Amino acid sequence: MRASQRLRLAAAAAPAEMLREDGRSLYVHLPFCTSKCRYCDFNSYAWSGQSLERHVRAVLAEARARAAGLRPQTVFIGGGTPSFLPAPLLGELLQQLDEVTGFRASASEVTMEANPESFDDARAAAAAAGGVNRVSIGVQSLRAPVLRAYDRVHSAETALAALRRARALFARVNADLIYAFPGQDPQEWQEDLESVLALGVDHVSCYELSFEPGTALTRMRDAGRFRAEEPERGRALFERTRALCARHGFGQYEVSNYARAGAACRHNLAYWRSLDYVGIGAGAASWLDGERRKNLELPEAYEQAVRAGKDPVAEAERTDPATTLFDALMMGLRLPAEGVLLERARRISGLDPAAACGATLDELIGEGLLELTPGPARRLRATDSGLPFLDSILTRLLAVLRP
Numbered sequence: 001m002r003a004s005q006r007l008r009l010a011a012a013a014a015p016a017e018m019l020r021e022d023g024r025s026l027y028v029h030l031p032f033c034t035s036k037c038r039y040c041d042f043n044s045y046a047w048s049g050q051s052l053e054r055h056v057r058a059v060l061a062e063a064r065a066r067a068a069g070l071r072p073q074t075v076f077i078g079g080g081t082p083s084f085l086p087a088p089l090l091g092e093l094l095q096q097l098d099e100v101t102g103f104r105a106s107a108s109e110v111t112m113e114a115n116p117e118s119f120d121d122a123r124a125a126a127a128a129a130g131g132v133n134r135v136s137i138g139v140q141s142l143r144a145p146v147l148r149a150y151d152r153v154h155s156a157e158t159a160l161a162a163l164r165r166a167r168a169l170f171a172r173v174n175a176d177l178i179y180a181f182p183g184q185d186p187q188e189w190q191e192d193l194e195s196v197l198a199l200g201v202d203h204v205s206c207y208e209l210s211f212e213p214g215t216a217l218t219r220m221r222d223a224g225r226f227r228a229e230e231p232e233r234g235r236a237l238f239e240r241t242r243a244l245c246a247r248h249g250f251g252q253y254e255v256s257n258y259a260r261a262g263a264a265c266r267h268n269l270a271y272w273r274s275l276d277y278v279g280i281g282a283g284a285a286s287w288l289d290g291e292r293r294k295n296l297e298l299p300e301a302y303e304q305a306v307r308a309g310k311d312p313v314a315e316a317e318r319t320d321p322a323t324t325l326f327d328a329l330m331m332g333l334r335l336p337a338e339g340v341l342l343e344r345a346r347r348i349s350g351l352d353p354a355a356a357c358g359a360t361l362d363e364l365i366g367e368g369l370l371e372l373t374p375g376p377a378r379r380l381r382a383t384d385s386g387l388p389f390l391d392s393i394l395t396r397l398l399a400v401l402r403p
Helices: 003-013 052-066 087-101 121-129 144-150 156-169 186-197 216-222 231-247 266-272 299-307 321-332 342-349 353-366 387-401
Strands: 024-030 074-079 109-114 134-140 172-179 203-208 251-254 257-259 276-280 285-288 291-295 313-318 370-372 379-382
Touching: 024 052, 024 266, 024 285, 052 087, 052 276, 052 299, 074 266, 087 121, 109 121, 109 266, 121 156, 134 144, 134 156, 156 172, 156 186, 172 186, 172 231, 186 203, 186 231, 203 231, 231 251, 231 257, 231 387, 266 321, 276 291, 321 342, 321 353, 321 379, 321 387, 342 353, 353 370, 353 387, 379 387
Parallel strands: 024 074, 024 276, 074 109, 109 134, 134 172, 172 203
Antiparallel strands: 203 257, 251 257, 276 285, 285 291, 291 313, 370 379
16 A cells, blocks of 8 residues: 555544544534635625624524534534634624534534634634634635735735634644646645645645636636636646645545544535535535535525524425435545445435446446445445546446436
């Protein structure tokens, strides 16, 4: 086994006993930001004077209706920009959320997302006092032209200062980064990544720049004002990232996520293992007892529904067996060392993956893109060669499950 494979196994396996299959996680969505980044397709909005206090009250009201006594095993407060809340309001949110759900006594991991421009001493202290033990900082780049192109409102110096502040207060710190900006110098990307790793973070999320439907960046590309990087260069940067992180002791436990042993994001592992979670807030999704739901996206519509005593749900469905199986494959194959436990995929979907995917699965294994582990606890996982082509692998599996 290569050293990089051993590191991936260590990073992925460490938190396994900390996630119960019958446990539930909690996601809290706060949609407001200082500005809307051009690449972002999340349910987020540039703040234009809306009452943050009123919105937090709506989130807490939904929590009382849907998450009372939940005692989640992990919590993730995302957005948007949770650190955009003033420190006193952030503290109030965390205090009341604990009173409703009991998360401080139950959750082994409580993550809050933050952007460098709003993660000051007061907000950091409020988060730590409120029970947050893991912070994820949206760095994205340390190059001024790239930050401007993304419409980011912070500088490289502000980002590095935010990481130092986080390291001083929190047990675990992640940095989000984006690579494959058009024409990006691979050496500059490596220098940026090494600068972040040198600050002592224990986790990095490194995403290839993508052009999602409806984003400002995609509209610019379609109008000829912004070009996508060549796929081959993107794959080369992906491989360089894997190699560099491995040299620094960070295992690749998910396609875009690297961690020191024991520092993998437990909340996201719950997603990738298809465990149950409750999502509250505007546009938040949930997966609970075989039902998938999503809340109203517009903050105003969400608040109005909650204030009227209504469920702010926009859509809900009980997924059919083929959809449940595909979702389990789509999420689990993102974990290169862990993959998909076939028996669990069969148990939650009611379908045998090998039978349902038939000859296509044999073809993908024969092509060296997927592999089956030996032994009774059989797992299907992407190979090192297959991981960069996961989208095409999933497209082929979907064509079988949804002909």
